Amino acid sequence: MGKIVISANATLDGVVQDPDGAEGFAAGGWFHRFASGKDLEAWVARETAETLAAEALLLGRRSSEWFEARMPEFDVRVSPEWADRMNSIAKYVVSSTLEEPRWSNTTVLNGDAAKEVSELKRRVDGEILVYGSYQLVRTLMEQNLADELRLVIFPGVVGTGERLFDGTGDQRPLHLTDTRKLGDGLVFHTYEFVR
Template sequence: MGKIVISANATLDGVVQDPDGQEGFGPGGWFHRFVAVEDLQAWTTNETGEVLHAEALLLGRRSYEWFATRMHGADVRVSPEWADTMNGLPKYAVSSTLENPEWNNTTVLNGDAAKEISELKRRVDGDILVYGSYQLVRTLLAEHLADELRLTVFPVVLGTGQRLFDEIGDTTPLRLADTRKIGDGLVFCTYEFLHG
């Protein structure tokens, strides 16, 4: 049985919007602006390890397209090992509009998202990693399909912006499973969703 693992980067006040600054959100670009180079190197090692232990990627359309355009040769900005692993993993893109995915090993889930993801969890044995994909994350939370949240907290408060748990109507209990410091500025927290 697969485990849906949401891996998210957020500011100290929970903002997940526009970490790379390419969406035009005023305070966007916080991913690189507010963290020392050493912290990003330590984060890269952490991220590489996370991907190495995943069995599949589950992405919304926009996040799928964002990653797909960056996983080729000179466009890779994180590490070649991370990109190679991302390229080799089976990928599942949740979209009603994506018709001809160009990224290798991609299956488009274009029906009932909750039903198809439930089936995916039954088929895949291991971690199904979700990066970005905040609309998809909200569906996963609403349908109680997420099993774990891995949150990397960046040391900045923006005061505005879209947050990971915006528009979540229900109380969502979680249990802190692990926390550790990455470099001198980042905190990595692992939470388990408590269902039932």
């Protein structure tokens, strides 16, 4: 049975929007603005280990296209090992508009998202990582399909922007299972979703 793991980066005030600044959001680019060299080294090590341990990625269409477009850059800037795994891992993209994915090992899930992801959890044995894909993340939480949340908090406040939990309707308890410092200023939290 698969385990849906949402892995996200956020500012201290919870903003997840436009971490690299490429989307043109006025407060974008916070990822590198709020992280030092040691922070980024620790982040890369954690991200690489997480991706190597996963069995699959689950993404929305826009996030899939975002990662696909940046893989050559990530190979150099992040980690060749991480980029190789991102390219080789089985990827499932929830989309009603994507017909012919160009990224290697990509399968499109174009039916009812909750039903498709439930079936995916039955087929995949191990962790299914969700990067970005905030609209999909909200659906996974609302449908009680998410099992774990891994959240890296960047030490800065941007004041405005899309937040991970924007638009979620229900109050939901989470159980903290781990907290640790990454580098000099990042904090990594792991939560389990309480059913």
